Amino acid sequence: MSVLPFPSFLDDVKEKGLKRAVFELVDESVERLTAGMNIQDVREALRGEAPSRKPNPRLQPHADGFWLHMRPSYFHSDMTGLYPTFRLGWLSTYFVFFETITGILLMVWYTPSPEVAYHDMINMLTNVPLGQLMRDLHRLGAEAMVLIVALHMVRTWVTGSYKKPRQFTWFTGLILLVITGFLSFTGYLLPWDQLALWAVTIGASMIEATPPPVVGENLNLLIRGGPEIGANGLLRFYLLHVLALPALLFVFTGVHYYKVIVHGHSLPPQKENIGEDTAKRVPLDRRVYFIPDVLTSELLWVGVTTLILVVLCIWFYDAPLEHHADPQVTPLGTTAPWYFLWIQGALKLGDKVFWGLIFPGALLGVMAVWPYIDVTPSRRYAHRRFALTLILLLISFVTILSYMGLPEFGVVTAPDTSIIHELTYPPAHNHMGKLLPVPYDQLVPGMYTTREFSDEATSLSDFNQEIETLMAPTADGRMQSIEANLLDELQNQDYLVVTNLNFVPVPGDAPALRSVMEEFAAMIKKHDKELVNAWGGIIITQNQADLKRVDVIVSWDTVEIDNGRPVLDADGSPVLVRDANGNVVRSQNIQHIFIHRDGGYFSN
């Protein structure tokens, strides 16, 4: 006999038998957990059958449960297809949680300090099981989120869903877009590698331009924690990334979604009369209930999206990690993150204040108030030619500006520097210098020249003879042979152990090296206006066991350069620079890199 005022489980067992008592206990637990659906109800829902109980138990979780009380209990059947939402809003929401979870896992292994941040990254990659995968997922998820949120905005514009009464929903959405961008941007700095430091330095340089100078300077100090990004800046970016911005994101996500539910999902434009908003009046026969149809659909999207991300991260994508951040070394061709490239491109158009601040600011401002300007009632595509043209123009403009943001556009780099960079640059953005992936064993120690692959019919022995005997004035006015000038720099500035230059043919068993030399020759030929009478050389030496040193040489007749372009005479030939005696001045550029057998730039 129970001491409780109601029958205990043991009483139930005595009364109904064990099997039945256990079943009822489980059934009751399920009903409590789902806030209204028992096992039978769940089974019916998952089988796609109609509910057998009245009132409909599938509505109960929406009324009594916490999680589903914020979801509508049914959708209009026109809203459950791919069109018009493309599920972008749901995916944006999902990515908020996806990024939060992967981000928290990464936080466990990360310290925001310049002394240890990079070590923590390496530790995560070498010592934490699934650490690299988590980092890849977080990074790829972040980039996907920026893209999805932007597409969500474009979709809302295209279907005219920002129109009355959803103006404020649009406004909060725009804030979410900006927060997403800043979240991604602040996270960019945290690995504390060269990519992070310089992308963020470029991105943050706009802040300094804010007029008047006293504001710009102080804003810059405030966000960077000093004139340059250092320990304070890293800590501030970290706190923005894990505290301030997520807090704002959650608040505005709440407001945004609340507004979505209050006004209902706007139907496809052609499905309702002009000026009407019937989202909240769903006819009985058009209702698609959340449980089970929308719920299974949403979980399906989440599952497939996550699967795609996991597959990409395991086999196709690795979050970039370059060398340790170094404020002293600016890598050639530094860019902002891709979603800020358009601002970098705009900056090339002219004034920093206008293109870097006023223009993006005005763009966001116009977008924010657009629903209050565009008050025409019709959402039909045919009636919104201006708005649709505008968004297409905007997309084209931003795309073109983004292209202009790339280093290929409008940045004048001396051809010798860019050729050497092209051959030697360390892995960045998943690309690397052409020499790096040459298999280690094909880097046969020796001296090779592009003359072997040029059209000129000189033999290598003639070439060796030529550089040894041909005297030319150097850039600093000494008269000596090309070989002596090169040796001067190699021995005294680059500390290469070398006594003379003797170029030999590329060995037959080094096809990868040969193809690099051929590309080297082609690049030099391509710049024959700036690099007159030029040749390239590669000197490979064994520096240590399993470590080779590669010196890359470009030697050419100097031409007059004006504003980054060669000065041409009346015949269209470049004007050569001569010394007082009329001899053409010979220039040279030499850089070297080291390649270790286990450097992992190649697979063999």
Added chain:
Amino acid sequence: MLQGMIFPKIENRILVGVLSFVTIMVLLGWAAINEGGRMAAFEQTFHARSIEQGAALFTSNCSTCHGSDGLGGAKGPALNNPQLFGYDFFPEVTKEIGALRTEKTDLQNEASRPDTTPERLAEIDTRLAEIDARIEELDAPRRQQLQAAIDRGYDPQRPSRLQNVGWAGTTESFVLTTLIHGRPVSNNYWSGGGMVAWSQTAGGPLRMDQLEDLTAYIMNWQRAWTLEDLFAVKQFAIEPVDPTPLRAQIEQLQASGGVIPEPVGTNVRDIVAQLAEVTGDPARGDALYHGTDGARSFNGTALGCSTCHLPEGVAVGPQTGGTYTRVLNERLNDPALASYTPEQYLVESIVLPNNYIVPGFQGLMIANFGQNLSIQDLADLLAYLETQQ
């Protein structure tokens, strides 16, 4: 088409969704199983790239003093050096001689005690003679094999740099600590000052990760050492000189009323005038030049000329062989040196080495020989160089 659900039937949605989740779990499990290999591979790659970074740093920051190939130079000892890694080419000999020397010290201590009987003293003397003979017997062949390195300051009985400085940690920690803090040394044995601190923590220019890269590069010189590696070393670490014997010499000299030599300074004309009054000894000059038999200049400096001026071939400085002929036939033909005598040229090259740099070389020679040579030292060196026809 776009207006329907992607999978209109609920069972298909459930199927694809469940399959996706299961696949994710399987993939995560599969990735987890392979993590050990992946992490090891990444660590290897990272270490390799650390060595590459270190190599670049070494070339631009360290090779001026330690040599492009790490074999040592005028201002720094070799790091690409079996001695740094404590490699002993004759471990058995070292061990046996070490034991004999311990025994010798013990016996000498015993002999100096007042209660030792004359019979025991005689025994000890016999045993000491045996020990000396045995040490010589063991050491002679070793010295013969290692002579080229011994000429440059290598001590076969003390093959480990770490033991010589009493370092209790690993070679790696020794290298890293030295990089961080640098090393203050006396001008008497490492002219040109000590090594600066390289770490930003200690006021230097490099970050900790860069020092770790450098350490990785230096440690990568560790290999199966051969005698060729030892002979390639251009400069071994220099140990501080024990001042006791020098002090004794000076005291003797003072007691006998002798004159304590003074450094020659850098006034070439004065020096040449003084040289007329002394006679050089080519044999002592040879010893000073090569540092053989512990030969040192008047103030106890090991000159170490042969570190940079090898007998044959180009090293940090011009080769020793044929010096005098080259001075006569090549150098003095340079218009810049028109009025020079060979003697004057050599004196200037030693006390003011940067006045004229032989084409093809850098001005790496230390400019403090004026302070470390007496007129007799200089005369001996010139007499030796005159034999290098």
